[in-house]
Amino acid sequence: MLVKRAIGSGLCGLLVTCALAALLDAxxxxxxxxxQVGPGTVFSPATVTVSPGEAxxxxxxxxxxxxxxxxxxxxxxxxxxxxxxxxxxxxxxxxTYPYYCAVHSFPGGTAMNGVVQVVGGGVTPxxxxxxxxxxxxxxxxxxxxxxxxxxxxxxxxxxxxxxxAAAGLAALFLSGRR
Ligand SMILES: [Cu+2]
Numbered sequence: 001m002l003v004k005r006a007i008g009s010g011l012c013g014l015l016v017t018c019a020l021a022a023l024l025d026a027x028x029x030x031x032x033x034x035x036q037v038g039p040g041t042v043f044s045p046a047t048v049t050v051s052p053g054e055a056x057x058x059x060x061x062x063x064x065x066x067x068x069x070x071x072x073x074x075x076x077x078x079x080x081x082x083x084x085x086x087x088x089x090x091x092x093x094x095x096t097y098p099y100y101c102a103v104h105s106f107p108g109g110t111a112m113n114g115v116v117q118v119v120g121g122g123v124t125p126x127x128x129x130x131x132x133x134x135x136x137x138x139x140x141x142x143x144x145x146x147x148x149x150x151x152x153x154x155x156x157x158x159x160x161x162x163x164x165a166a167a168g169l170a171a172l173f174l175s176g177r178r
Contacts, residue, residue, distance in 0.1 A: 035114065037082075038062035041104045043114035050091055051120045057088040066114075069098045069107035075118070078102075091118045 079087035
């Protein structure tokens with residue numbers, strides 16, 4: 001009984017470690033970015049970076065616009081004149097997109113201008129190698145059934161991590177009941 005408990009808790013620790021490693025290895029996603037428009041003739045921050053598929057949300061604190069320098073191309077937007085509220089544009093194409101406030105500046109100006117950088121997409125980030133983990137010697141593991149760790153994509157890794165975490169919790173629960 002004591003041995004079983006020791007194996008159970010050891011297994012649990014190993015599974016949790018594996019789950020954490022897989023989670024940490026999952027690519028970190030950038031998030032939508034919020035730009036404050038005013039107060040003053042300023043976009044803050046003046047430069048934001050997003051990944052394709054993510055949005056920039058301009059939060060208007062005063063009467064301004066957010067207007068792309070270019071009126072043609074993959075990313076064109078114009079909030080129109082806004083005194084308050086938000087305007088958002090979802091960026092899909094990597095590139096550097098300067099914009100301006102039509103009230104206080106002009107394309108290419110410096111009075112009230114900003115830049116959106118869209119970086120990444122389609123490019124697989126270099127995976128961080130996982131240090132090899134020691135394989136447990138005991139085989140009496142009712143929860144893992146000796147399934148080999150498969151080569152998985154990032155979403156697969158996430159599912160795998162969740163499954164491992166669930167198995168670890170199950171092992172902890174079972175060992176606690178004895
Ligand atoms: Cu303005």
